[in-house]
Amino acid sequence: MRSASEDEVADPVGVRWPELGVALLLMALGILVITDSNRVGTGWGDDGPRAGYFPFYIGLSLLLSSGWVAVRQLLRWGVHERFAERGQLRSVWAILWPMAIYVGLIFPLGIYVASALLIAWFMLRHGKHAVALTVAVALGVPLFFFVVFERWFLVALPKGPLETLLGF
């Protein structure tokens, strides 16, 4: 799918697809900014510049500059440059998806339980640490933050059923 030539040993992922993708995304954002500025008015109102006056040019510059990046990339499509090794992307992915699930789990479970799960999963899966150490760190770190935030600074963080059960 991505541009990697089969004969290379290191098996790198080419830079051209990510480059084009990001440029296209920025262009789309630029178009969003321009259309919305048109909606609120880009001209001169009774009381001075309307709300879209400044953002319109911002959107336009964003569209033009990212368009330039996209066109340049298309013009030199045949040139192969390395974005990252496939193995490197795999390890990025290995931390990215647990992170996404972690953020998703904060909604139902609260931040403390979710944090404990994230740390435990990571230590067991990637660090291959002993279970005792894993449990100690995974429970100790959230507990420390609980004391610092809920008790010391009196900042309420998202809590879930476990905290409710314990009466917080």
Next chain:
Amino acid sequence: MDELQNLFHGFGVAATLPNLGFMLIGITLGVLIGVLPGLGGANGVAILLPLTFSMNPTSAIIMLSCIYWGALFGGAITSILFNIPGEPWSVATTFDGYPMAQQGRAAQALTAAFTSSFVGAMFAVLLITFTAPLLAKFALEFGPAEFFAVQLLTFSSFVGMSKEPPAKTIAAMMLGFALAAVGMDTVTGQLRMTYGVPELLKGFGFLIAVIGLFGIGEILLTMEEGLAFKGKSARIDFKVVWRTWGELITHWRLFLRSTAVGCWMGITPGGATPASFMSYGMARRMSRDPQSFGKGRIEGVVAPETAAHAAGTSALLPMLTLGIPGSPTAAVLLGGLLIWGLQPGPMLFIEQKEFVWGLIASMYIGNIVGLIVVLTTVPWWAAILRIPFSIIGPVIIVICAIGAYTVNNSMFDVVMMLVFGVMGYLFKKLKYPLAPMVLALVLGDMAEASFRQAMLISQGSMSIFWSNPLVGSIAGLAIAMLVWPLWGAAKSLARQRELRMGR
């Protein structure tokens, strides 16, 4: 000597016992942040900013700026002992610092690095002490047009000076401005670019962006490099410190040159990272023996560290006097000032004398405290680095998530942090610069407001930007910076053509 009197008054403000305590906490946290991968000056301050909302602004900024000094110091430790730059501005320190550590001269390298940081910062603070009041007095004459011109100059100098492709610099910057414009327009009260999403009414918090871009993005990059910490341990005893200081004095010219580079890059928004590289390059070029650089020369540690610290410190000069930060971390501190209800800019020096001079005095004390702290506690920091990334990594993610949540008590922000994190990773990999984007996000509203006010005064005519010599020269300089890359492109095009003609 009005400044000296004000400064002494400032020392009275800063040197109270609670404030000294905050300094110590700030420096320690800062070194920790500087040592850990994924946490840096900008996002470290961003994460801790919400905790200071209830403190009085003077103590809060003293603590936060000390975190910044600490992070500047801390970056050197990982560079020298582990060959891992904890911060982007200490990359150049690894070139000669790590070879020195390998040769068993770690203590000497660390002493040189800390001392250079200290000297660089001290010169920058002196510069701030004596030029800030003058600059502020000068800036009092500024109207909206002048302010917008200065902001334009800030942003065009990113385009003109950054190593990244100009189109990408502009794109990143414009993205920052666009994100800043989301939400309610302060003048007309209209909603902009919210597309019916209620969470967007407040707009995008720049603190969230900073935590995501620099924190989560950095974690992803660290994962990609697959770091395993294998480093030298270090203890510094005072005989080595004395000997190294004796040696350093002979390099006073190098110190002065590096400080000058650093201060210049810090005031103009070049920032600490390019300053450190530039200073290292200059030291090598001007040395009698350039070949020995990269193999453990003490000058190779002194030059980048002095410049980075001088730049990091002097970045606060335009922030305080003009309300324009010279670095991402200064931008976060500026955001803090706004949240505490202080308007950065020339009026600060008149209305908030106590605050300003307390801060400036704390820079002197904070750097002295910092030097003592890092010299005495190096072994502990080195020990922290031996904790495997499989433990540190998830803990840092948790810290980032908590930091993002506490800004507005909103889970939407935590999700956005993740989005910004992925964006930060992609942007870093594709060489979009992050600093102009963060600066645009912070300054967006201010720049728009001054632009609109200027337009109101002139009834929509752009000629206000060259209506008097002051605004005209600033705007002219800005335009020159903006077209600077074109000049470079034209030159290389001409050279190519010449080559082809020659063949």
